[in-house]
Amino acid sequence: MDDDMDVRELECFLAVVDQGSITRAASVLHLAQPSLSQIIRRLEADLGVELFRRVGRGLVLSPAGEALVGPARQVVRDLHHARQVAEGYRGLERGRVDLAISTSLTASFAAAWVGDFRRRHPGLTVRIIRHDGDSEEIVALLRSGEAELAYGVAPVQRQGIECVHIGEGEIVLALPPGWGTDFPDPVPVALLDGLPMIADQGFGRAYIDSIRDAGAVEPAVVVEVSEPAGLVPLIIAGAGAAFLPMRQALAAGRRGASLRMIEPLTSRPIYAITSAGPLSTPARRFLELSRENLDRWRRAVTTRTDRGMTLLEASIDADNAIEAAYRRLAEKRPLVSGPLA
Structure with a gap:
């Protein structure tokens, strides 16, 4: 496929394929019929092949056109996904996320989460309110808007509140x-x-x-x-x-x-708790990164226990790897990805 090919040309090509005619495709695309015809001719010229053959009043795909349909759909899907991701993270240049975190998590997990978040999004600030795990206190913080996202070690079940188990400690x-x-x-x-x-x-x-x-x-x-x-x-x-x-x-x-x-073996569950409405972009991103952080830690420890280490040995080795990676990255540049191996 020509590197200079315009994705818009592929979208127009697929519209003609799906609609079966230039006229119907032009209507769907809100283009004048001559303009769409010109786009298709330009695409054929770029590729050096005929994509459609006229049969009566309609169009049918040529063998080259049939071969292009699958790759064209994949390119367009990938572009749409990329646009969605970009739109999802718009607004991460500046802003603040308000968190309510259990005192029992503040010293163990919150520091790692906030550090990862700030390294990735230095334009954002974080405000942390500590709570003692009381469900009513958590719900009050969320409903008042004082916190947008809360973390705790016990589930919270209240109308209009969403509580999701995100990991274990x-x-x-x-x-x-x-x-x-x-x-x-x-x-x-x-x-x-x-x-x-x-x-x-x-x-x-x-x-x-x-x-x-x-x-x-x-x-x-x-x-x-x-x-x-x-x-x-x-x-x-x-x-x-x-x-x-x-x-x-x-x-x-x-x-x-x-x-x-x-x-x-003793462990504590970790829950993320929010109001039922949509999260702001910074809060959504913080939640994603906290889950990724827990998942990376779990995978790092599992990789080591699979090699024959005890759980404690694996955790110490993974923690040492994190510390060493952070030191190296601090010497070179801000961290942009997780360091766990």
């Missing part, structure tokens, strides 16, 4: 530096009985209560904090162990914490 036992030499990986829940623990008032406290109720295992809560973001400094200082989401646990590991998976 494994929970890891993070122990202070020097602890953990007697703990296997994974560590059975039964070995946590009496372990000095730091508990946040959200997931950490709830999980400790659940394992106590399920198996008479009761870690000793020695420190309580209001938000998960305060856990890591206390762990590193030796105040106690804590249950952390994987990404936050890996950050603690880089500071010297000992990490262990828990048996049985």
Whole structure:
């Protein structure tokens, strides 16, 4: 196919094919019949072949014309798709996305999502409101317009609210530096009985209560904090162990914490919550990138576990690969694509 061929010529060619005549095609295309005839002749001249043969008052495709139909349709479809994508991202040069994010996700996932979003769309700003996971609070933030997009670890079911499960986050036992030499990986829940623990008032406290109720295992809560973001400094200082989401646990590991998976494997669901109406372009793009970020992480870890690594080894290796990729890209240029291998 000639590189200089105008896609409009292909659209006109396909209109004649579909309508069966120049007259009907011209009417559909809102063109004068002589103008459409001229376009078809120009296309035939560009290709050096006859595309139609006149039979009575109608037109039939020549063999060359029949061969062109499939490729022409594909080119036109691809162009339409490209236009839709471009139109979908129009407005990403400037603007703001207002987010409401659970405190239990802020320290583990939100930083990665916001960083990816800002690297890709530096003209956009992000406003983050933290919520404690209460459904009524989330719904109020969305309905008031204070937030357009919310993330949480529990489903929200209310009229006019859409809630979609977008991924999972494994929970890891993070122990202070020097602890953990007697703990296997994974560590059975039964070995946590009496372990000095730091508990946040959200997931950490709830999980400790659940394992106590399920198996008479009761870690000793020695420190309580209001938000998960305060856990890591206390762990590193030796105040106690804590249950952390994987990404936050890996950050603690880089500071010297000992990490262990828990048996049985423990994870938290992650939900995206919005009002039922359409999202703004920045909010829609943020939601897409947060899902892509979770998917890339899952694929990166799965690739490594398929090679024989444990889940914790795979997560540490994937996290190190991300950190190294970000450092390299920061030295060269802004990140424009995900670094996971």
